[in-house]
Amino acid sequence: MSPSIVIRKARPDDIAEISKLHARVFGPGRFARSAYRVREGKGHLSRFCLVASIGNEIVASIRTTEITIGGAKGAVLLGPVAVDAHHRSFGLGSKLMTAGLEAARSGGAKVVILVGDSPYYGRFGFAAVPPGQIVFPGPVDPFRILAHELEPGTLAGYRGLVIAEPPVETLDF
Numbered sequence: 446m447s448p449s450i451v452i453r454k455a456r457p458d459d460i461a462e463i464s465k466l467h468a469r470v471f472g473p474g475r476f477a478r479s480a481y482r483v484r485e486g487k488g489h490l491s492r493f494c495l496v497a498s499i500g501n502e503i504v505a506s507i508r509t510t511e512i513t514i515g516g517a518k519g520a521v522l523l524g525p526v527a528v529d530a531h532h533r534s535f536g537l538g539s540k541l542m543t544a545g546l547e548a549a550r551s552g553g554a555k556v557v558i559l560v561g562d563s564p565y566y567g568r569f570g571f572a573a574v575p576p577g578q579i580v581f582p583g584p585v586d587p588f589r590i591l592a593h594e595l596e597p598g599t600l601a602g603y604r605g606l607v608i609a610e611p612p613v614e615t616l617d618f
Contacts, residue, residue: 450535452544455494455506462503463496463527470527483522483582484510484609493521493548497528497537504529505537507545511554514579515605519555522607542569546593555599558592558607566591580606 455463497505505528512522523545528537546569549557559566560581563573576587578600592600 450497450499450504450537450540452495452497452540454492454548455490455496457490459496459503459506460490463506463508466503466506466527466529467525469529471525483512483607491521493545493552493554495541495544495548497532497541499532504532505541507541509545509549509557511610512558513608513610514556514558514603517603517605518610519553519599520603520607521549521554521557522609523549523557523559524561539569542566546570546595550595555596556592556594556603558590558603560585560589561591562589563591566593569593574600578604582606582608 491509491511493509493511495507496503505526507526508524510522512520514520523542526538526541528541546557557571558574558579559571561571563571570593571591572593573588574590574592576590579590579592581590592603594600
């Protein structure tokens, strides 16, 4: 029997546990990841960040950041998705991806982008962005930039540099 898993919006009091989860899953190299570089100095908890918990233990999380792309609003950067090694057989990554995309859609976002592997993220509706259309601060393989249009046809309106939106709250993790 699988444990009772609850997926919910991340709260400020979850930050310490999410940070510990990220440290376990990604190690010290996590700060070099493109999503961390975009958020650098703007450590805030986005309204689309989610956690999966069993009882009081956070066993997975999805981090999102509201961004502009070339000044255009309505975009969200997804990542990272972190699942504790002992809980990977429950499909939590997929559940968080689905819930995160729905949260962004219902919150008015038009497009969600990430840097990742097309074979994995393609099953959630992500597709390659034409190289050079979206640019990240720091080095990023342009062939790994993927987008999911929450409103069909909107990706064409997003060109340029990815910048984190000003934080609503200053909360780091």
